[in-house]
Structure formats: structure tokens, C-alpha cells
Amino acid sequence: MTRTEERLRDAFGAAAGTGVPDGSLAPLTVPSRRRRRPWLAPAAVAAGLAAVVVGGASVGGAVPHTTRSGPAAAAGAPRHVVAIRDGRAVVEDATAGGLTQVAALSGRYDAVASAGDQRTFFLAGKADGDSYAFYKLALGADGKPSAPERLPGGTVRLDSGFGKPENLAASPDGSRLAVVGTAGGRSEAVVIDVRTGGRRTWSAPGAGTVTSATWAPDNRTLGFLQSPGDASEHAVLRLLDTRRPGADLLASRIVRPAEVTGTRVDGLINVFVLNPDGRTATAQIQGPKHGRNDDASFVLATLSTGTWQPTGRAVPLPGDSFFVKADGSGAHFLQLVDGRPGRVDGDAFTWLSGAADYDDVAW
Template sequence: MTRTEERLRDAFGAAADSMPDGSLAPLTVPARRRRRPWTVPVAVAAGLAAVVVGGTALGGVIPRTVHGNAAAGGDGPRYIVAIRDGRAVVESAAGQGLSKAAPLSGHYEAVAATGDGRTFFLAGKAGGDAYAFYRLTLTANGTPSAPQPLPGGTVRLDTGFGKPENLAASPDGTRLAVVGTAGGRPEAVVVDVRTGGHRTWTAPGAGTVTSATWAPDDRTLGFIQTPASPSGQAVLRLLDTRRPGADLLSSRVLRPAEITGARVNGLINVFVLNPDGRTATAQIQGAKHGRDDDASYALATLSAADGRPTGRAVPLPGDSFFVKADGSGEHFLQLIDGRPGRVDGGAFTWLSSAADYDDLAW
């Protein structure tokens, strides 16, 4: 069993445990990972609908809101905020390595960034499955402010990983999103960081929601929805968070979470919507092989119009179940068995030999 399958097994187990007795049999492996042999081709649905934002069809391109302080390309962001053993640490990302600084006060579980290289959000446990959120800013030389609590209290949500690993910040820094399960049902919660207001979307039945990601329009929330039924199919969805309603499945399907084709084949474990509004970047788990059911992993670019792969895939050394882009969309963080790496210009490099990282963002 791969690390991805182990983590998703735990996520489904946590969701099942939270439901009333008899309402759902415990699951050990997500449906999309066991409902058919890897050797059987899966036809990808054709003619997927164009992405629609704000009620206007835009040919699949998500409008890009220009943020003047977005991080530039080049060598990528100068600093990373990492979570190591529950402590938030600002580290220099200059060159190919990380330079550790003193940890910030407080205990944290996750970090999300807006992509401007300065604004970060931290999540810390507030008891059980409840999480509180904090804002952190960096000066030009990487000096951090003290984390400031956000208004609005806490969010109670079981992400399946024991922390809000599915945490994402909108590019303009006004909203946070966290996805998981509540009462055994898939749920997405968006927090207005200025007012503390919460808005919640829920899907009927059981299953999971993972991989929260904001589009550059600051209103479209992407995620992967996996039904509990073995006959169901995991899909990448796009939710217009400005529209009325609370049905998570009112979101539009971008594509199935399985890819078959000449460019790349496998399962989409996690994805991010890129700042250009035209593409997404996904981590793909390839077919199992060998005596120990090993699998290959790659980072691939998808079209935001129909979800089809574009360009070549970048091989990864292992399963990260993790990808975070910088503000330019040219540099991507990876976290593989607790060890950080990055993908730039079509190549993967390790950032550190240490393997005690829980989360990181730039």
C-alpha cells in the first residue's frame, strides 16, 4: 500500500467513525483506488463543460485578477514559512537550499500563502477537530510579524489527517478555505479574514473532499470530491463561492480524477489552479508495478478549460500528496515523506535533507 493509500484510508476511517452506527460501513481504501484494476483503461469523458464563473461562459479560462504584489518568477520566492514539529519557522529559500531561522511563538498545524511572498496564514488546533486561524506577514528581509488571530472564532472540520492539511488562501488574502468532513458528510468552509464570517457548503451522503485551491479570480474554489460508493468516480470540481446556495455538488466538474492518454496516465492525488487562469498543476500517481506495488509519480500541467494534460510531466522521486505554487505559477513546492523539494523549469530538486516538515508554503 502506498503512502497516499494509507493516508486516504485513515481519512475514510475518520469520516466513517463520525457517522451514526449502521449508516456507513467503514472504508479502508478510497473507492477510486480499488474499484478497478490498474491495467484496465478508463475512458475519460469527452466534451466537458467550459468553466463558468459568475454566470458568464469564458471558454474555460478563469478570469485572472491582477495582484500588483504577486511574487515574481526568476529564481522563485525568497522565503518559505514551514511547520516543523508544530512550530512555524521562516526559512530562506534563496538558491536550492533552506536556511532555518528561529521558530515563532505558538503551536501550529498548517500554513497557506497568498503568493505575494509576504502574507501567510497559520492554522492551530483549538481542541478536537476545531481550528483557529492566524495571519502572519513578512518584511522585505524576511522578518515575520507576530501571528495575529483572525476574527470569527474556530472552524470544526475533520480533514482526515489530524490537521487542516486542505487549507488554502485566496490570492488577494481576503478568504481562507478548508475542506474535509463534518458529521460524516463532505464539507467546504470559507472564512472571511476581515469579518470572521463563515460560509459552508455540504454534499449529501458520505465521501471525502480534498485538495482545496483558489483560482486567480479570488472566487472560484477547486477541490477533489470522492464519493463513498465503489461505483462512484472521483472528480475535480470548481465552485463559484459568490453564488447563492450551500450545495457543494452545485459546483462544476472540471474532469475525472483519473487520466488516460499518451502524455500521462494515473490518478490525480492533488492539484492547484495556476495564477495564469488557464492551467492547473496536478500530481499524478501512475500505475502500480513490481512485487511491492510501487508506483511512479509526476507533476503535470492541465488545461483549466477541459482538464486535459498539456505539455510534458515532471517525474517526482516519491508520493507527496502535496503541491503548492508561488505567485508566478512557475515554481512548485513538494513535500515527500516530510522532506521538502521544488519543481522549477521542468526539473525536481530537493530543498533539504531534513524530513521533519509537516507543511510549508511560499
């Protein structure tokens, strides 16, 4: 297994022994690696998605495949990131090819998510035991943050182990937060209204693990990965219309298996985001394992949300990662590889820092 899988296995094993109460969002697991087989996305699914996922202008083409290790200075990229480093939230400037601290926030936090304006951020901080409270903050043009304001509505129980950061997501307009995971044998998705604190929960017993929360540009469609508990079944990408009545998580639509086969990319989708253009998604894909240590290659690839087939070329990544976050334009992507942050700016991957103490990061 990969290094990330080993860390996740150890973290989940330790968390499972703590007796997380029923009804909480319990430790999250990664999709099972299974033998790949060809897949076919039904035409009706593709047509239905086009009616649900709406957006603005195209990001202008596929993600190129080249890689570099020097400083990146991409035009139009966000200037600031909010990062969680060893439990502390910090604002850092990303324009100089690296990361330079602008400000540090008081308190302890475990996750961060951003809205599409790249000025509004949300933090998850431990309140009591496995309960987390959520906070909102705003960045000025100079990167100076406002004091985090606690959101109404109480707390949510969720796992604080590995795998959690990519399971907290803010809608593009900043009006809603989503948390996905498993609880008491049930897969769950919780959506929180930022203004009122009201929430809705969708669940399904025995449906395995749910990861990779991502919002479509319509601010109502929530995407996620579901990895069934039955080893004979394959992980799938799903879309949930959060405005429709009902609480059955599996009433969401399957858009494709998490396995990708083809001439451009070949492997398993670990995490994905729906892009602001409404016509593409970006997925981190783990290639076939090889060698005595089950090594694998990793790429960041573009998928068409019309066909859910890979389109264009893919950017090679330097190591295993179950993390990808986009900026408000959908042209720039953050990665965490073994706790070290990097970025993909259309034509290449670039390290942002040599430090490896990052738990989460967003821009």
C-alpha cells in the same frame, strides 16, 4: 498500496475512533484508486470554465520533464518559505539551494497557506480539542515575520491527521480562507472572510470525501477534488462559485474525472492547484500500480483549463505525495514527499532539505 496511503489509512482509522462530533470537519480520505477508463470533458464545461477562471499573463509554456537532485537556483523563485515542522512554525530561506532558518514563531500550528503576494501567510493552530483557530502574519523583505494575529470569527472543527495541509487554502488576494473535508457523513467546504470572520458553509450528504482546496485567480472560484463514497463512481475535479447563493456543495461544476489517460501522462490526480494565469492547472498524478508492493510512479503535470487535457511534459517525482503548492507566479511548486520538502522550478525536481519532519510548507 503506497506508503502515503498506508499512513493515511492508519491516521484516519485512529481519528475515527475518537468520536469526532457531528458538524465538525472529520478525518479526510484520499480518492479511491479504481480501474481507469477513458473520459470525455463536455465542451460546455470547458467553455463555462473559461468564463469563470480569469487571470493575467501566461507562465510561458509546459512543465519540462527532466529531474535533478542537486541545488536549485531558479530565477524569480520566492526567497522564503513558512514551514510547519513538528508543530512549530518557522520561516526559512530557500535561496541557497537548501533551507536555512530565519525565524521561529511562538505557538503550535498544524497548517500554513499563503496569499499570492508571497508575503501574507495564514496559520491554523489547535484551539481546543479538534477546534482550530486561524492566524495571519506578514513577512518583511528579509524574511522576518510579524507576530501572528488571530483572525476574528471563532474556530472551525477539522481533522488534525494526515491529508489536512492541502485542504487549507488562501485566496490570491489574501481576503478569504477555505477549508474542505467531511463531517457527519456530509462533504463540506467552509470559506472564511479574513477581515470580518464571517463564513459560509457548503455541504452535501453522502458525497464522499473532499480534498485539495485551491483558489482560482478571480478570488471567488474554489476548486477541489471529490471522491464519492460509492466505489462504482469516480473521483472528479469540481469548481464552486462561492459568490452564488445556495449551500449545496454538489451544485459546483464537474470539470473532469480525476483519472488521466493518454500518451503524456496516465494515472490518477491526487491533488491539483489552479494556476495564476487562469489557463492552466498543475496536478500531481499517480501512475498505475505495479509489482508485488503496488508501487507507482508520480509526476507533476500541467493541465489546460480550456480542455482539461494534459499539455506539455510532466516532471517525475521521487516518491508518493498528496501535496503541491504554487508560488504567486505559478512557475514554482513545492512538494512534500514522506515529510521531506522539494521543489519543481519549471525544468526539474530538486530536494530542498534532507530533513523529513515537515508537516506543511508554503511560499
